[in-house]
Amino acid sequence: MVCREFLDLVRSNKQAGRPIGVFSICSAHPIVLEASMRHALSRKYLLVIEATSNQVNQFGGYTGMTPKGFVDYIKRLADRIGYPFDRILLGGDHLGPNLWKSETADSAMQKACVMIEHYVHAGFRKIHLDASMYCSDDKGDVNKPLDDRIVATRAAKLCQVAERAWENSGRIGEKPLYVVGTEVPIPGGMTTKHHVVEPTIPSAALETLRISQEVFVAHGLSEVWERVVGLVVQPGVEFGDHEVVSYDPVKAKDLHAALASYDSIVCEAHSTDYQPLSALGSLVKDHCCILKVGPWLTFAYREALFALESIEKELHRQYNFKRCSFLRENIERTMLENPGYWEGYYSKGPGLSFTLAYSYSDRIRYYWTHHTIEDSVRTLLHNLNSAVIPHSLLSQFFPAEYVEVGEGSLEAKAETLVIRHIQRVLDTYTQACGW
Numbered sequence: 253m254v255c256r257e258f259l260d261l262v263r264s265n266k267q268a269g270r271p272i273g274v275f276s277i278c279s280a281h282p283i284v285l286e287a288s289m290r291h292a293l294s295r296k297y298l299l300v301i302e303a304t305s306n307q308v309n310q311f312g313g314y315t316g317m318t319p320k321g322f323v324d325y326i327k328r329l330a331d332r333i334g335y336p337f338d339r340i341l342l343g344g345d346h347l348g349p350n351l352w353k354s355e356t357a358d359s360a361m362q363k364a365c366v367m368i369e370h371y372v373h374a375g376f377r378k379i380h381l382d383a384s385m386y387c388s389d390d391k392g393d394v395n396k397p398l399d400d401r402i403v404a405t406r407a408a409k410l411c412q413v414a415e416r417a418w419e420n421s422g423r424i425g426e427k428p429l430y431v432v433g434t435e436v437p438i439p440g441g442m443t444t445k446h447h448v449v450e451p452t453i454p455s456a457a458l459e460t461l462r463i464s465q466e467v468f469v470a471h472g473l474s475e476v477w478e479r480v481v482g483l484v485v486q487p488g489v490e491f492g493d494h495e496v497v498s499y500d501p502v503k504a505k506d507l508h509a510a511l512a513s514y515d516s517i518v519c520e521a522h523s524t525d526y527q528p529l530s531a532l533g534s535l536v537k538d539h540c541c542i543l544k545v546g547p548w549l550t551f552a553y554r555e556a557l558f559a560l561e562s563i564e565k566e567l568h569r570q571y572n573f574k575r576c577s578f579l580r581e582n583i584e585r586t587m588l589e590n591p592g593y594w595e596g597y598y599s600k601g602p603g604l605s606f607t608l609a610y611s612y613s614d615r616i617r618y619y620w621t622h623h624t625i626e627d628s629v630r631t632l633l634h635n636l637n638s639a640v641i642p643h644s645l646l647s648q649f650f651p652a653e654y655v656e657v658g659e660g661s662l663e664a665k666a667e668t669l670v671i672r673h674i675q676r677v678l679d680t681y682t683q684a685c686g687w
Contacts, residue, residue: 254338256426257341263481266541273535274298276301277299281620284550287678288301299335299340302344305344305367308322342376343377361383369416369417380430382407382484403434404463407464408464415427415473430480431542432460449488455510457483457485482517483519490523493607504538525612550617551612552674556670557670558579562649564635567635568635570639573638577632579629583609586625594618597615653669
């Protein structure tokens with residue numbers, strides 16, 4: 253009964269004022285998902301995993317997976333790890349016409365409706381209804397938000413499709429829960445230097461909720477509105493290539509005060525990656541208690557692999573490996589030869605090499621499945637598994653894990669070090685969410 257558990261958790265945050273939150277894993281990377289499942293298994297919290305519309309859709313998305321394919325993929329991972337699949341709440345993020353916004357609204361919405369149907373049939377139960385984008389025949393200033401009533405009407409139509417899909421699937425599983433609202437940071441982080449991020453204007457948030465509820469009721473969705481659990485807002489958080497804008501409770505106090513009258517709806521924050529623990533804790537305390545994290549997890553995966561490559565270079569003098577991984581070098585060459593996933597995000601110039609490797613936006617995450625990089629990772633792990641990693645090198649390149657190895661709670665194996673390094677990010681979120 254993961255939907256009921258999720259609903260109880262987020263509503264207890266608002267109604268009882270308890271500093272309890274929920275975070276969702278927005279990643280399809282198998283090692284990130286394994287780390288998350290193992291972490292949730294040991295810490296015993298509700299695991300929420302989300303797929304975005306550009307990542308997973310009826311045409312395959314950039315992962316090549318349909319909604320059913322993604323669910324089957326999660327099931328296989330859970331079975332291998334021994335994680336109970338029925339303890340995972342699957343969510344669909346930004347489900348709407350965004351992928352087809354270059355088409356007419358009718359055409360884009362038809363495709364969005366099919367996508368929503370596929371998501372619900374596959375077993376996704378946390379649905380973010382996002383119809384905020386202009387389509388090719390929409391009138392108005394594209395530099396300003398699309399009219400709230402148009403957005404709400406399209407969201408209601410998508411919701412009707414989701415409800416019918418649940419009915420037509422034999423009412424298997426719990427009824428879907430919904431998140432509305434669309435004011436989110438740029439997916440993947442800021443593309444320019446921008447040190448000030450303003451929270452959502454309180455009146456705009458209230459208007460979004462007022463109109464959305466009104467339109468849902470007009471579309472016969474009064475009962476469904478009771479299952480709208482969250483509103484996406486911009487609480488004032490963001491990250492760019494090399495900077496993080498941290499949450500400031502003082503700047504967001506008017507926003508949260510305005511939403512206090514909605515005792516059953518909390519806020520959902522996107523792009524909370526890289527926020528300090530204190531900032532994440534303040535978000536949860538201020539009822540912005542559904543936290544999304546994605547790039548930070550693959551960033552941690554990359555950090556761990558780069559650290560392992562540094563260890564590999566040191567040990568090569570002793571072990572004379574048949575061949576070295578040249579991971580960093582192969583990543584950069586592959587990204588330069590295939591710029592599609594970073595070109596619109598990174599500025600070309602003298603600092604490009606550094607940005608490709610270390611940007612918080614972590615565009616590397618789109619390249620891990622490239623055959624050259626996969627081969628480098630396999631070589632790296634093989635080399636280190638054939639060697640003994642001295643504790644002195646752990647102290648140098650994995651200082652936090654070094655302590656746990658010394659205490660006997662962690663094995664000094666390459667894969668184990670990677671998993672634990674990713675889980676340090678999850679430690680931050682579980683602590684912030686009161687688990």
